[in-house]
Amino acid sequence: MNIASNLRLLALLSAGYALGTLRGGARRRFESLAREQASVRASALLWQERLAGFVELAPTVEPSPVVWTRIRNLVDGELQRERMSFQPSKPSAQAPSAAPGWWASLPLWRGAAVLGLCATLLAGFLASQWWREAQGIRPVQYVAVLADEGAAPSMLVTFDPRSGQLTLQRVGSYREAADRSLQLWALPPGRTPQSLGVLDPSGPGMRLPVDVQSLRQAPALAISLEPKGGVSGERGPTGPVLFKGPLVEKTL
Known part of the structure; x- marks a missing residue:
């Protein structure tokens, strides 16, 4: 099944x-x-x-x-x-029955x-x-588990259609340096990756407002390591892509 x-x-x-x-x-x-x-x-x-x-x-x-x-x-x-x-057992001796503990x-x-x-x-x-x-x-909710190259989950991403926000929850141990930022990208097929926002390094999770249409057109999400504050989304990520994963559509 x-x-x-x-x-x-x-x-x-x-x-x-x-x-x-x-x-x-x-x-x-x-x-x-x-x-x-x-x-x-x-x-x-x-x-x-x-x-x-x-x-x-x-x-x-x-x-x-x-x-x-x-x-x-x-x-x-x-x-x-x-x-x-x-200890060797003695045939003539009979061990007393132990009381139940x-x-x-x-x-x-x-x-x-x-x-x-x-x-x-x-x-x-x-x-x-x-x-x-x-x-x-x-309602239709989108869920993605972004993992590293070793398939270890690092970020849980969910979309709540009621609030129109993405919720990002760190589930791995990775922490970016003070002069770097993690940036979330939608990966529409055949097009330049679209920036969805820069992650807050101070907490385990955060919320980002997002257009649901951009999620419908993206079968996958990715997170790249960028300079502090992120980069313009016009040309896509400039740093290495650390985590990525498919965007799953679920009815919840």
């Missing part, structure tokens, strides 16, 4: 990946698809950005001393079992199951809510 063509399934998988409830082989398969397909990679990054707010709003909780005591007892028990495993406690595993269920329900709720909104409004 091509999950990129199934928006609801893609949203559920992306939300589960961002929450950490997508595990094992399913998670590895999703990561493989994200490396191969720009739309899957963009969806995963979008959901990671959306769910990041829950982490920021969550209060800090310090573990109680009881938790640390249990962890220490668990580690000590594991070390003791390892030492005993190297706290990790075998039924309430503990019930609690872990409840937490996992809550995380799964949260992913399903958010994805379903996203799907219902998409069915009702269905």
Whole structure:
């Protein structure tokens, strides 16, 4: 199944990946698809950005001393079992049955199951809510994941048709020098690249007003390294192109 063509399934998988409830082989398969397909990679990054707010709003909780005591007892028990495993066994001696530890406690595993269920329900709720909104409004949004030559994502670009703005979010570690600027370009086929704006170096992201028509005519975007303040868009980029990627049209 091509999950990129199934928006609801893609949203559920992306939300589960961002929450950490997508595990094992399913998670590895999703990561493989994200490396191969720009739309899957963009969806995963979008959901990671959306769910990041829950982490920021969550209060800090310090573990109680009881938790640390249990962890220490668990580690000590594991070390003791390892030492005993190297000792020769005595046929006449029968090892007493060990009492179940706290990790075998039924309430503990019930609690872990409840937490996992809550995380799964949260992913399903958010994805379903996203799907219902998409069915009702269905605006066209453009998404691009701009990557370097090694295919490492460096910039997430999204277009919101309601505000008419591009949102650029740095997802890589690259930072330009103080005397240089990153400039965003639309790449219309057979024409000179069109400048969409210069990135602000002070923050992780920024917004740029843009004409949607210029996006419709550009199948790809690119970012070049230019002198401070950028260059005129008449002749295209003058510096090296650091990041580029296809512009994907999505109905959200």
